[in-house]
Amino acid sequence: MTLAPHRSATHLPDWAWDAICIAVVVLTLAFPDPGPMGPGPRNIDAFVSLTAFLPVVLTAAALPLRRRWPTIVTIGCLIVYAVTAFVGPASLGAGIAAVIAAYAMASRRLRRLSFTVGGLGALAVGILSVTVATFGVVELRVFQVAAAIAVATALGDSARSRREYLRAVEERAERAEATREAEAHRLVAEERLRIAQDLHDTVAHRISVISLNAGVASGALEKRPEKARASLATIREASRGVLSDIGELLRYLRDDNDAVEVPQPGLADLPELIASFEAAGLHVTLETTGDLSRVAGAIDRVAYRVVQEGLTNAHKHGRKHLATVKLKVREDSLDIDVTNPAYDDGAGLPGSGLGLVGMSERVAAVRGSVLSGREDNTFRLRARLPISKGSTR
Numbered sequence: 001m002t003l004a005p006h007r008s009a010t011h012l013p014d015w016a017w018d019a020i021c022i023a024v025v026v027l028t029l030a031f032p033d034p035g036p037m038g039p040g041p042r043n044i045d046a047f048v049s050l051t052a053f054l055p056v057v058l059t060a061a062a063l064p065l066r067r068r069w070p071t072i073v074t075i076g077c078l079i080v081y082a083v084t085a086f087v088g089p090a091s092l093g094a095g096i097a098a099v100i101a102a103y104a105m106a107s108r109r110l111r112r113l114s115f116t117v118g119g120l121g122a123l124a125v126g127i128l129s130v131t132v133a134t135f136g137v138v139e140l141r142v143f144q145v146a147a148a149i150a151v152a153t154a155l156g157d158s159a160r161s162r163r164e165y166l167r168a169v170e171e172r173a174e175r176a177e178a179t180r181e182a183e184a185h186r187l188v189a190e191e192r193l194r195i196a197q198d199l200h201d202t203v204a205h206r207i208s209v210i211s212l213n214a215g216v217a218s219g220a221l222e223k224r225p226e227k228a229r230a231s232l233a234t235i236r237e238a239s240r241g242v243l244s245d246i247g248e249l250l251r252y253l254r255d256d257n258d259a260v261e262v263p264q265p266g267l268a269d270l271p272e273l274i275a276s277f278e279a280a281g282l283h284v285t286l287e288t289t290g291d292l293s294r295v296a297g298a299i300d301r302v303a304y305r306v307v308q309e310g311l312t313n314a315h316k317h318g319r320k321h322l323a324t325v326k327l328k329v330r331e332d333s334l335d336i337d338v339t340n341p342a343y344d345d346g347a348g349l350p351g352s353g354l355g356l357v358g359m360s361e362r363v364a365a366v367r368g369s370v371l372s373g374r375e376d377n378t379f380r381l382r383a384r385l386p387i388s389k390g391s392t393r
Helices: 014-030 045-065 070-087 092-108 111-131 140-220 225-254 267-279 297-317 354-365
Strands: 283-289 322-329 333-341 369-375 378-386
Touching: 014 045, 014 092, 045 070, 045 092, 070 092, 070 111, 070 140, 092 111, 092 140, 111 140, 140 225, 140 297, 140 354, 267 283, 267 297, 267 322, 297 322, 297 333, 297 354, 297 378, 354 369
Parallel strands: 283 322
Antiparallel strands: 322 333, 333 378, 369 378
């Protein structure tokens, strides 16, 4: 297995490191060691020159390939060095090349492979230093090369382990940053959705009241001025309510205290809601079954918003200015049913449908269910919200 390539801490290009390594190996030719070591020919100048020059050239030429084939280059350099140590003077250049290749192999290959090749190579060179000893004297230079190969293998593995550790730390940091960004985006999206829902809940009803009464006032201005004045008064009152609600929402948004929340109405505020629709011209019939005090918390607030959305739609899109609200408290749920007569041709004020979308999101957030649609000439909005058995406000 090949590990990811890396750059040196000094950021030198690869060719510069190759040049340095080749220069170190070639410079060993300036310090020849013609003394015989093995059983081969002795004191023959031509042979000594060949055994000194050829191994250096071969191993120096192989070093630039240590990044692509580190294991092969390491084994090749070890073989060349072992041959020179056995047949004649040990080539210091080949030994240095074997050390460099062993480091490169250990820094790029898995620990098991690098330790196997490096360890066996160092052991073989160490045994060779004893095998080729003259008069029982172990050649110190060969033994030093064996030790250097072992150390280079350990250092290369340490460098590889450090790179893997740093890479893992960077990956964890990147994952943590990505997680923080995703969480921030999620929180922003949730906040935008909540603001949109609050804004719709705050102004949609009153804006529909203003729009309907503006139409009534314009049609009755000449023939029925009293009705026009009443509609204008309703518009003025609804406008004040809109400005008050928006001001309260803006104060909340500008407040630095995270504990502050926009006051949310509940089923206890239904009489005021129905009275506002009655004042706008919508006749509302409210029927309740069961103990509404069992509806509390988020369910209470969502139930209010469902009724508000149903009455707003009835006011904007219904006919005959009639609406019926039925609330039924069951053992483990609250059933809400809002109905109003509907136009056959889809007449009424145009709508975006965002109110129903927001209401569905609120209901889904408390694990409830909602259905809406036409049934013959009636538009019906049904919702079922779960409540705890025996709970009270």
